[in-house]
Amino acid sequence: MSTVPSYFKDFLANIRLSNNQVNDLKTGHSVLRKRLENDETLSKIVTSTFLQGSYRRSTAVKPKNGNKSDVDVIVVTKLDADEYTPEEAINLFIPFLDKYYEDKYRIQGRSIGISLSYVDLDIVPTSAPSESETGILRDDAIVSDYTIEDFQQRLLTKSILLESKYNLFCKSDAQSEWKSEPLLIPDREAEKWDKTHPLEQIYWTVEKNKNCNTHYVNVVKAIKWWRKTQYPETKHPKSYPLEHFIGNCCPNGINSIAEGVVLTLENIVSNYQEKPFLGDRGVPEHDVFGRISVDEYSDFYDTVCSAAIIAREAFDCDDFYDSVCKWREIFGNEFPPAPKSSNSGSSGGFTNRVEKSTSIPEGRFA
Numbered sequence: 001m002s003t004v005p006s007y008f009k010d011f012l013a014n015i016r017l018s019n020n021q022v023n024d025l026k027t028g029h030s031v032l033r034k035r036l037e038n039d040e041t042l043s044k045i046v047t048s049t050f051l052q053g054s055y056r057r058s059t060a061v062k063p064k065n066g067n068k069s070d071v072d073v074i075v076v077t078k079l080d081a082d083e084y085t086p087e088e089a090i091n092l093f094i095p096f097l098d099k100y101y102e103d104k105y106r107i108q109g110r111s112i113g114i115s116l117s118y119v120d121l122d123i124v125p126t127s128a129p130s131e132s133e134t135g136i137l138r139d140d141a142i143v144s145d146y147t148i149e150d151f152q153q154r155l156l157t158k159s160i161l162l163e164s165k166y167n168l169f170c171k172s173d174a175q176s177e178w179k180s181e182p183l184l185i186p187d188r189e190a191e192k193w194d195k196t197h198p199l200e201q202i203y204w205t206v207e208k209n210k211n212c213n214t215h216y217v218n219v220v221k222a223i224k225w226w227r228k229t230q231y232p233e234t235k236h237p238k239s240y241p242l243e244h245f246i247g248n249c250c251p252n253g254i255n256s257i258a259e260g261v262v263l264t265l266e267n268i269v270s271n272y273q274e275k276p277f278l279g280d281r282g283v284p285e286h287d288v289f290g291r292i293s294v295d296e297y298s299d300f301y302d303t304v305c306s307a308a309i310i311a312r313e314a315f316d317c318d319d320f321y322d323s324v325c326k327w328r329e330i331f332g333n334e335f336p337p338a339p340k341s342s343n344s345g346s347s348g349g350f351t352n353r354v355e356k357s358t359s360i361p362e363g364r365f366a
Contacts, residue, residue, distance in 0.1 A: 004324055007336050008257045011327075012218055014334040015061045015225045021069045025055055026145060028119035029071050035100055036075060042096050047128070048076040048137045051145060052198035057205045058149040059220040059243050064228065070120035072111075074198055076137050076183070081127035081193040086186030089125055109189045126183040127193055133181055142199070148206055148217060182283050197282025201240075204247070204281045211252040212260060219260035220246050222331065229332050231303045236292040244278055244288045258327075262315045265308035273301065 017025070033049045036042055053072035054060040063069055079089050090107060097105045097112065105114045112123040129137060136142065182197040209216040220243050227234070227242060237245060249267040254260040275297035280286040289297070307330055314326035324338035 004258065004320070004327065005256065007324055007327070007338070008218075008222075011331060011335045012221060012257075014336075015221060017055070017060055017062050017069055021062065024118045025069050025071045028116060028121050029073055029145070032073060032114070032121055032123070036096070039096050042093065045077045045079060045092065046075055047078055047134055048143060050074050050076075050137065050142045050198075052124070052202065053122070054239070054243065056147055057202055057243075058147045058217045059205070059224070061221050061225050061228065068115075068118065068120050070122065072122045072124055072198075074183070075123055075125045076129060076134075077125055078128045079125075081184050084127070086188045086191060086193060089127070089186045090188060093123065093125065107188070110185055110187050110194065124185055124196075124198075126185050126196075129183060130181055136199075148202070148209060152209075152214060195283045195286065197280070200282030201280075208247055208250075208252075212250060212254050215254050215257050215260050216247070216250060218257045219250050219254070219264060222257055222261050223264060225332075225334070226307060226330050227303075229334075230307075230330070231300075234296075234299055234303060236296040237289065237300060241278070241288045241292065244280070245272075245276075248278065258315055261330075262308070262311045265304055265311050268301070268304045269308045 029051060036046055036049060050073075051071060052074050053070070055069070055071045060069070077089070079092075090112065093112060097114075101114050101116075104116060105112055108122075110124070112125075114121040114123065128134075182195040182200070184193040185196050187194040205217065212219070223246050224238075224242060227238060245268070246264055249272070250260050250264040251267070254263065275289060275292065275294050278288040280288050310326055310329050314323050314330070317323035317326060321338045321340055324335070328335045328337065
């Protein structure tokens with residue numbers, strides 16, 4: 001049974017961020033960005049702010065075990081990396097943090113974490129970009145809070161304004177400055193400025209999603225959920241390293257989320273028995289798996305081998321009920337159960353849905 005599309009739609013509705021969680025994210029980052037814009041001191045050195053991370057790329061899943069949703073905010077500054085050490089650059093933000101987020105922030109290795117009652121925020125300062133790139137970083141499409149799925153969903157309404165912004169977003173690849181000049185962020189532990197390219201990560205995801213018939217971001221969410229819920233004790237990979245790996249292993253041209261999940265897991269099993277070097281998007285000398293040990297990867301690989309077998313059985317299963325049951329083995333109870341058919345076990349049985357497929361999530365294309 002290769003496709004159970006309505007079940008995957010409901011599964012995605014169950015694991016994606018709720019409307020309340022999205023609203024909390026928007027409130028948290030909007031207030032932060034407005035405060036940065038209006039702060040008497042920081043407003044003089046901040047050029048632009050924009051969102052990055054899994055929320056922006058539409059690959060986030062809902063948090064579990066009391067954790068909060070989180071969003072990353074890139075803060076582009078005018079600071080010269082040759083004049084300011086990473087420590088000095090971070091310290092410029094401390095009066096602002098004490099004023100607005102006293103006892104709610106912590107200085108991290110390459111960012112500043114802010115933990116509010118309803119959301120977690122990460123400030124990622126950068127040094128000054130080139131003059132040509134500064135213009136790009138102020139573009140409405142970049143500074144907007146639209147996610148990849150927001151753009152795709154609203155494009156379906158034929159909004160000319162949004163289509164224009166989305167095209168700008170996609171055409172960023174043609175602007176060589178983005179690829180040739182990553183941003184620099186302060187690494188306090190290494191005492192140096194380090195390269196990062198969040199726009200290239202976003203652009204790459206947009207292109208990959210297009211090449212996967214808009215299923216890619218949902219394949220990422222599904223596998224992230226499997227990893228989070230079925231193997232919570234497995235420490236790595238998770239978050240962006242896992243997403244990056246899925247991106248490398250998910251083939252273009254997939255016609256469903258189910259197909260993407262099966263082929264991604266099987267590609268990992270067939271081609272990555274050993275921990276690979278994964279060059280980051282836009283900064284290929286950075287190994288995304290650099291902080292993952294061989295033993296941690298080996299444990300992860302073993303879990304993928306088991307899941308790949310079950311996913312293939314679910315995908316190929318002729319009996320609809322049995323197929324759904326196998327998908328539930330992988331994804332747990334958030335994957336909706338199928339009512340047992342009276343002729344379960346017979347070939348080709350397609351059980352009608354008992355529960356209604358309500359709350360169809362935005363932007364998912366199962």
